[in-house]
Each structure stands twice: as C-alpha cells, then as structure tokens.
Amino acid sequence: MSNKTSLVAVLGAIAIPVASAYFVVQLWGSASTSSADMGSPTMSAEAVKARIQPVGVSKASEPVAPGARTGEQVYTAICATCHATGAAGAPKVGDNAGWAARISKGWAALMTSATKGLNAMPARGGAPDLTDDEVGRAVAYMANKSGGSFAEPKVAGAAADAVAKVDPATKGKEIYGQMCAACHATGAAGAPKMGDKAAWAPRIGKGMDALVASGIKGLNAMPPKGGYSGSDAEFAAAVEYMTAASK
Ligand code: HEC
Ligand code: HEC
Known part of the structure; x- marks a missing residue:
C-alpha cells in the first residue's frame, strides 16, 4: 500500500x-x-x-370588486386611453376650455353620452361591464379635474362588506344571548318573544331596514339597540338572528 x-x-x-x-x-x-x-x-x-408575483405589479392594479371601482381606477384603466392624450378627438382631462361646453350640458347629459356613447366615444368607454355608478365616478373624476364640480357617486362596497361580515348565525346569536334574550326569550316588558311568529309577523312586515332602524332608535320599553353598545351592523345581525327564528 x-x-x-x-x-x-x-x-x-x-x-x-x-x-x-x-x-x-x-x-x-x-x-x-x-x-x-x-x-x-x-x-x-x-x-x-x-x-x-411578477415584478412590477403595483397595488393600484389589484383586482377590485366589480361595481366598487373608484372614478380614478376606472379612469386609469379605461378612459385614460383617449382622455389623457386626446386620442380620437376626446376632450383631455385638465383641458378646462375643452370641457366647459360639455360640463355646462349638465350631469344627466354627460352620463347619457358616457353610457350610450357619442360619435367616436364608445358606450361606457368600450367597457360594457362597468356599472352606471362606475361610469359616473369616472365622469365626475374627469370633469372635476377639468373645471367641473360634480359629486362622485359613492362606492357602496366598503359599507356593504362591513355589514355582510357580521354573521347572524354566529355573532348575531352571541349578541342575542348576551343582550336580547333577557326580554325577547321570555316576553319580559312586553317584548315579542323569539319564535313567536304571530307577534313578529307585523313587525317583520315593515321590512328588515325599518325593523333594524326602529330597534336602533328604541321603541317604548325596547331601549335603543336593546342596550347593546356595539355597531349598528352587529345589532342588525342580532335582529336578523331573532327574526329568522320567528318567521
Ligand atoms: C376610444 C376612445 C375613448 C375612450 C376609451 C373613452 N372616451 Fe370619452 N370621449 C371620447 C371622444 C372622442 C369624445 C368626444 C365625443 C364627441 O363630442 O364627439 C368623448 C367624450 C366624453 C364625454 C363628454 C360627452 C359629452 O356629452 O360631451 C364624457 C363624459 C366621456 N367621454 C366619458 C368617458 C368615460 C367615463 C370613459 C371611460 C369609462 C371614456 N369616456 C372613455 C373618446 C373616448
Ligand atoms: C329591556 C328589554 C329588551 C331588551 C334587552 C331588548 N329588547 Fe327588543 N324589544 C323590547 C320590547 C318591549 C319591544 C316591543 C316594543 C314595542 O313594540 O312597543 C321590542 C322590540 C324589538 C324589535 C321590534 C321593533 C319594531 O319596530 O317592531 C326588535 C327588532 C328588537 N326588539 C330587537 C332587539 C335586539 C336585537 C335586542 C338585543 C340587542 C333587543 N331587542 C333587546 C324589549 C327589549
């Protein structure tokens, strides 16, 4: 070796x-x-x-719930193609002189042009999935940057989501047990009992919105929100829980 x-x-x-x-x-x-x-x-x-994620994807291009796009988002995604540059003879955003005569036609006329189209301007800017409110937000966004002062239709999505997130079957039930059962399980103080369909029918007949609103305000021996100190959306979930079992 x-x-x-x-x-x-x-x-x-x-x-x-x-x-x-x-x-x-x-x-x-x-x-x-x-x-x-x-x-x-x-x-x-x-x-x-x-x-x-591919490099270069920005927050601004994240998908937004249909119907909930802001004026700026709609403008950037769709309208800017023509209205930022003046392509096809479109009035440019920021060109107050170019917009003045259009703005003076009024909101309804602008909305008709934007939703139905006008000469080289395609209906809804060529994006048929835009809701009327989304088109309206974009019209207000553009016109307001060009000498106008229109109110941008509100994005309802945020508020609606908050309400939808309070689940009647879980959170509503919990609040009922803590706050509402004291009267509504027993009928104390003349409260309509949970599950008593006859007592609830005329109340439910007012419609959920009216029922929630009167519960929030309070009604005779029913204290405002039943004494609950949480949000209106949570109170609404408790109403929903109670009425679902009383229909
Ligand atoms: C393909 C190009 C193009 C796109 C995309 C486009 N527009 Fe236009 N837009 C035009 C042109 C061209 C005009 C001028 C039409 C005319 O007066 O003959 C116009 C005019 C308008 C007017 C004025 C209408 C009036 O009655 O004077 C509004 C409001 C408008 N556009 C809104 C929008 C909105 C909102 C979007 C996006 C959702 C959009 N446009 C996308 C081309 C475009
Ligand atoms: C102190 C007792 C009491 C408590 C606690 C209470 N309620 Fe009531 N509630 C009543 C009475 C009494 C009525 C009937 C009022 C009337 O019609 O005069 C009533 C009525 C209602 C109505 C029907 C309102 C209408 O317009 O007909 C709703 C909805 C309601 N309560 C929801 C709730 C919820 C949800 C809670 C818990 C967060 C709650 N209540 C807690 C006593 C109470």
Missing part, C-alpha cells in the same frame, strides 16, 4: 460515517419539522403568492 492510498483510506474511514451521520440528522430534522414549515408565515398562501 502506498502512502497515498493509505491516506485516502484513512480519510474515507473518517468521512463516510461523518457524512452519513449528517444525512441522518438532515432527514430526521426535515421529517420532524416539515408540518411546522408548511404552517409558518413564509409558507402561507399570501406569502407564496407575494413571492411568485
């Missing part, structure tokens, strides 16, 4: 057990931690999605 061969043999004798011990530790470690890794923040759907 030459010196060189014996050196290789000695190194091998040391390296192989060390290497296998390393792999055993690696395997063991990954097996015992793999489930924890999947739950870690870096593996969450959002985090993964964020990492695989």
Whole structure:
C-alpha cells in the first residue's frame, strides 16, 4: 500500500460515517419539522403568492370588486386611453376650455353620452361591464379635474362588506344571548318573544331596514339597540338572528 492510498483510506474511514451521520440528522430534522414549515408565515398562501408575483405589479392594479371601482381606477384603466392624450378627438382631462361646453350640458347629459356613447366615444368607454355608478365616478373624476364640480357617486362596497361580515348565525346569536334574550326569550316588558311568529309577523312586515332602524332608535320599553353598545351592523345581525327564528 502506498502512502497515498493509505491516506485516502484513512480519510474515507473518517468521512463516510461523518457524512452519513449528517444525512441522518438532515432527514430526521426535515421529517420532524416539515408540518411546522408548511404552517409558518413564509409558507402561507399570501406569502407564496407575494413571492411568485411578477415584478412590477403595483397595488393600484389589484383586482377590485366589480361595481366598487373608484372614478380614478376606472379612469386609469379605461378612459385614460383617449382622455389623457386626446386620442380620437376626446376632450383631455385638465383641458378646462375643452370641457366647459360639455360640463355646462349638465350631469344627466354627460352620463347619457358616457353610457350610450357619442360619435367616436364608445358606450361606457368600450367597457360594457362597468356599472352606471362606475361610469359616473369616472365622469365626475374627469370633469372635476377639468373645471367641473360634480359629486362622485359613492362606492357602496366598503359599507356593504362591513355589514355582510357580521354573521347572524354566529355573532348575531352571541349578541342575542348576551343582550336580547333577557326580554325577547321570555316576553319580559312586553317584548315579542323569539319564535313567536304571530307577534313578529307585523313587525317583520315593515321590512328588515325599518325593523333594524326602529330597534336602533328604541321603541317604548325596547331601549335603543336593546342596550347593546356595539355597531349598528352587529345589532342588525342580532335582529336578523331573532327574526329568522320567528318567521
Ligand atoms: C376610444 C376612445 C375613448 C375612450 C376609451 C373613452 N372616451 Fe370619452 N370621449 C371620447 C371622444 C372622442 C369624445 C368626444 C365625443 C364627441 O363630442 O364627439 C368623448 C367624450 C366624453 C364625454 C363628454 C360627452 C359629452 O356629452 O360631451 C364624457 C363624459 C366621456 N367621454 C366619458 C368617458 C368615460 C367615463 C370613459 C371611460 C369609462 C371614456 N369616456 C372613455 C373618446 C373616448
Ligand atoms: C329591556 C328589554 C329588551 C331588551 C334587552 C331588548 N329588547 Fe327588543 N324589544 C323590547 C320590547 C318591549 C319591544 C316591543 C316594543 C314595542 O313594540 O312597543 C321590542 C322590540 C324589538 C324589535 C321590534 C321593533 C319594531 O319596530 O317592531 C326588535 C327588532 C328588537 N326588539 C330587537 C332587539 C335586539 C336585537 C335586542 C338585543 C340587542 C333587543 N331587542 C333587546 C324589549 C327589549
């Protein structure tokens, strides 16, 4: 055996057990931690999605619920093609002189042009999925930057979402148990009992909005919001829970 061969043999004798011990530790470690890794923040759907996002995607281009786009979002996505540049003879945003005669036609006339189209201006700017309110917001956005002063139709989405998030079957039930049952489970103080269809029918007949509104204000022995101090949306969820069981 030459010196060189014996050196290789000695190194091998040391390296192989060390290497296998390393792999055993690696395997063991990954097996015992793999489930924890999947739950870690870096593996969450959002985090993964964020990492695989193409470079250059901005917040502004995130999908917005249809119907809930602001005037600026609609303008940027659709109307700017012509109205930022004057393409096809479109009045440019910021060109007050170009807009003055149009603005003086009034809101209704502008809305008719924008939704139905006018010469080279396509109906809804060529985006048929825009709601009337979205078109209106874009019209107000553009006109107001060009000498006009129109009220931009409100985005109802935010408020509607907040109401929808309060679930009558869970949060409504919880509030009922804490606040409303004291009177509405027993009929105390003359309260219509939960589940008493005859007592609830004329009240439900007023419509949910009216019912919630009168509950918020209070009615005779019914204190405002039944004494509940949370949001109107939460109170509405409790009303919904109670009436659903009384129809
Ligand atoms: C393809 C180009 C194009 C796009 C896209 C476009 N417009 Fe126009 N728009 C025009 C042109 C051209 C006119 C001028 C029409 C005329 O007076 O003959 C015009 C005029 C208007 C007017 C004035 C109408 C009037 O009665 O004087 C409004 C309001 C308007 N556009 C709103 C919008 C809105 C809102 C959008 C986006 C949703 C939009 N436009 C997208 C081309 C466009
Ligand atoms: C102190 C007793 C009391 C409590 C607590 C109470 N209510 Fe009432 N509630 C009443 C009485 C009494 C009426 C009947 C009022 C009337 O018609 O004169 C009533 C009526 C109502 C009505 C019908 C209003 C209408 O226009 O007919 C609703 C809705 C209602 N309560 C919801 C609630 C909810 C939700 C809660 C809990 C967050 C609650 N109440 C807690 C006593 C109470």
